[in-house]
Amino acid sequence: MKIGVISDTHLKSMPEEARELFERLSKEVDFLLHAGDLGKLDFYIELKDIFKDSLYAVRGNMDIEPLATDLPEVFKKDFDGITISMTHSYGAPADAKKNAWNTLKSTKPDIVIYGHSHHPYNKYEDKVLFFNPGSLFDEDYAPYTSYGIIEIEKGMIIDSEIIRVNW
Known part of the structure; x- marks a missing residue:
């Protein structure tokens, strides 16, 4: 099973180059997880049109109504025997991983997915994979634009990868 991971898109609507990427991804991944700061409702609707029920x-912190109230702060789901917990995170960008862990540790995750910092992160700590896909579109604060892919099979994390995108 392949899971696409994005965060911090901050989009009002979907640019054509993003649509092409998402349409391709929808054929390559089983699910797409967005770790917050989507942008405007129009973008979310367009993303949902592509991924349907496979989008979570x-x-x-930058999402406004109705996304701010319609979307959960915390997401937890078992994917083929692996527990993934996701939150956006908060506070100083340098504290995003620590704050995400404080929010999610009670869910006993195998994988912690978070955003907020716009900086990709893909490392194990104490048998937990901490995964931040970075920002797909931010070229000002992120070191590069990126998204992630996590591959899971029969209760094992097979691979986790940050993929750079050159727009």
């Missing part, structure tokens, strides 16, 4: 998202 949490709200971010």
Whole structure:
């Protein structure tokens, strides 16, 4: 099973190059997880049109109504024997991983997915994979634009990868 992971898109609507990427991804991944700061409702609707019921998202600190109230702060789901917990995170960007862990540790995750910092992160700590896909579109604060893919099979994390995108 392949899971696409994005965060911090901050989009009003979907640019054509993004639509092409998402349409391709929808054929390559089983699910798409968005770790918050989607942008405007129009973008979320367009993303949902592509991914249908395979899209899961949490709200971010920059999301406004109705996303701010319609999306959960925390998402938890078992994917083929692996527990994934996701939140956007909060506070100083340098504290995003720590704050995400404080929010999610009670869910006993195998994988913690978070956003907020716009900086990709893909490392194990104490047998938990901490995964931040970075920002797909931010070219000002992120070191590069990126998204992630996590591959799971029969209760094992097979691979986790940050993929750079050159727009």
